[in-house]
Amino acid sequence: MKKKILITGAEGFIGRKLRKFLIAKKNYKVFSTYYKKKITGLGNNSIKCDVRKIDDIKKIIKKIRPHYIFHLAAKSHPTYSFKFPLDTLNTNIIGTANLFESVKNYSSKTKIIVACSSAEFGSFSKEELPIDEKFKKNPEHLYGLSKLVQDLLSLQYFKMFKMNICRAIIFNTSGSGKNFDVFQDFKSQIIKQKKNKTILLKVGNINNLRDFSHVDDTVTALYLLMQRGKSGESYIISSNKLEKISNILKIIKKQLNKKIIIKKNKNLLRKYDEKFIQGNNNKIRKLGWSPKKNLRDIVKDILNEK
Amino acid sequence: MKKKILITGAEGFIGRKLRKFLIAKKNYKVFSTYYKKKITGLGNNSIKCDVRKIDDIKKIIKKIRPHYIFHLAAKSHPTYSFKFPLDTLNTNIIGTANLFESVKNYSSKTKIIVACSSAEFGSFSKEELPIDEKFKKNPEHLYGLSKLVQDLLSLQYFKMFKMNICRAIIFNTSGSGKNFDVFQDFKSQIIKQKKNKTILLKVGNINNLRDFSHVDDTVTALYLLMQRGKSGESYIISSNKLEKISNILKIIKKQLNKKIIIKKNKNLLRKYDEKFIQGNNNKIRKLGWSPKKNLRDIVKDILNEK
Structure with missing residues (x-):
């Protein structure tokens, strides 16, 4: 059974x-x-x-x-x-x-x-x-x-x-289908400007580092x-890789092949926010797991989702 | 006001x-x-x-x-x-x-x-x-x-x-008015036998140490x-004094002036129980506090409560 x-x-x-x-x-x-x-x-x-x-x-x-x-x-x-x-x-x-x-x-x-x-x-x-x-x-x-x-x-x-x-x-x-994260925030701004040659992105703290x-x-x-x-x-x-939020923007730029202008917006700053997050995944790797996808795959998935 | x-x-x-x-x-x-x-x-x-x-x-x-x-x-x-x-x-x-x-x-x-x-x-x-x-x-x-x-x-x-x-x-x-603690447990057993010359007390783990x-x-x-x-x-x-539960029995004996027979009872043993508890009270002492009463006062209060 x-x-x-x-x-x-x-x-x-x-x-x-x-x-x-x-x-x-x-x-x-x-x-x-x-x-x-x-x-x-x-x-x-x-x-x-x-x-x-x-x-x-x-x-x-x-x-x-x-x-x-x-x-x-x-x-x-x-x-x-x-x-x-x-x-x-x-x-x-x-x-x-x-x-x-x-x-x-x-x-x-x-x-x-x-x-x-x-x-x-x-x-x-x-x-x-x-x-x-x-x-x-x-x-x-x-x-x-x-x-x-x-x-x-x-x-x-x-x-x-x-x-x-x-x-x-x-x-x-993250990945396609995720709501309320930094990828989706960028994506929803891009969709609204999809006909423009230059895309203006409002961002919060893009110097924070994440895994x-x-x-x-x-x-x-x-x-x-x-x-x-x-x-x-x-x-x-975790991925055990520390990536700057700004790195996501670079990948988006490459994948979209458009000019992107970045504008800092105070309203997007979180009052309570961890500056750095990176997880050591050795313990689960020892059970036989390893990540197969990377940041580029996440961005690709999200930009391509309908 | x-x-x-x-x-x-x-x-x-x-x-x-x-x-x-x-x-x-x-x-x-x-x-x-x-x-x-x-x-x-x-x-x-x-x-x-x-x-x-x-x-x-x-x-x-x-x-x-x-x-x-x-x-x-x-x-x-x-x-x-x-x-x-x-x-x-x-x-x-x-x-x-x-x-x-x-x-x-x-x-x-x-x-x-x-x-x-x-x-x-x-x-x-x-x-x-x-x-x-x-x-x-x-x-x-x-x-x-x-x-x-x-x-x-x-x-x-x-x-x-x-x-x-x-x-x-x-x-x-503890003190008079407390329910469900070791003092009250002993006291309620004593009350039931108050006319007897010898008091039989069922006890749990009397070797645990408490503050x-x-x-x-x-x-x-x-x-x-x-x-x-x-x-x-x-x-x-806390009192910062470590007292064996058995010490309570000694004080009771003295204060009651009766013979006490102690009988261990498995049902009174707790499955989850800290063996030792003692608190360092230096930090609150620095604010100007110190305890004025001791274990004998607790026992006295409880034996005398109506």
Whole structure:
């Protein structure tokens, strides 16, 4: 019989890509939860669920008793957390605890891969990079804190109840279909000026340095953790390459073959923002993963998406 | 005009004592929130409030705009957290975030003293003791984790929004009126046998070592933090004395002047329990506090309470 996989938050950016990847494998029966927008083409395997409500998630776990869960349901944008701190804390912290309690009580052997975030770490100086799994976590905003608590809860449920929980610490991930990130911001400005020879781009802080992964690589990493990730452990998913935001602009220029004028805009500066983020991916590489795509692939994917 | 103080969770053990202490000072207008049992004799200054509900707490902050808040509302027993993990996480984490958001939006200058706990630290070896404010926090159970998150939230709201939040890390506190602790457990057994010459006491692990403060000392420490505690800082409130649980039995024996037979009982052993807890109280001593009572005073208070 096919093993059952449940993806929470399967309507999100990574969730959608992971779902397609797992369905294509044909070895699994894939169930998906959505919060706002029903996922079409999945019939009964697409289930409405608000993780903040214990009854919603309990019912699903009790019924499906999945072999594996990818817990992706979250409010996953720093900017959203500035406006809606309570919703972010409730969804990410209580939502995760609701899931763990349901699994503990009704499906205790299920392996859970929890999506944590590089935002847990906060800022380090360039000299200290790359960040590895043992670095001190000192988040700079409430989104980062909410993800740190997911991480702490995962460890606690592993330690206290011997639950099979493995943490994926996901660094910046992009690709076609992503919303609200720097790539999409540039792209949406480009679309509006697509007939012009010269494109004017308003930018925030383009000197910040980031570690970008293509979502296809993030998905294969998550799948590997499902197969080989150790309970109680966390694994950084990152490219381990430090790229200046301005480098994205150079690649866009080359791929578009147009003149680009850059204009700094104060409104695009974030008040709370990590200056440098770079993740050491040695630990997950040792399980047999390596990224196959680079920054150029991300830009290409996004410029080409319809 | 008298300055206004709000105590959340004022029906609890420390809350009750703190309220009496502050009312006796006569310099303050003291407001109290309760969750289950209305506090009598306070008229309109006793307000029902479920901190898990943002509207409850928002309404109170908006109306009172207190100068000071002691945030004591919490599910504060490790054992309760084993049975009711979600209630513990919701009350302690979301309840605290609800308070901070309400203060941020409606009373941003209020100084908040947040009751954190020694349970945040988890276990250290005897050689590493006493624990100070900089020790790594690695809680052993969900109650400890929930208190750690209160602590992290306090720091985050201080850093992000410059809120006036000071953390009290309270170690074991007892005295008359305390429920569900080792002293009360011994006392309730003694009451049942009060006519006997020999008293049989069932005990758990009496070799664990703890740092016990008398609640009167804890109250003066909290009051001092209200006056002099620095925003963004945490202060350990402890006796800095390491006492074996068995030492309590010796004191009881002396004070009762009866023969006591001790019987170990497996059911009284906790599965998740810190072996040693001892807090370094140097930081709060530097503000001008020192404990005035000792273990004998705690036992005396409890044996004499009606």
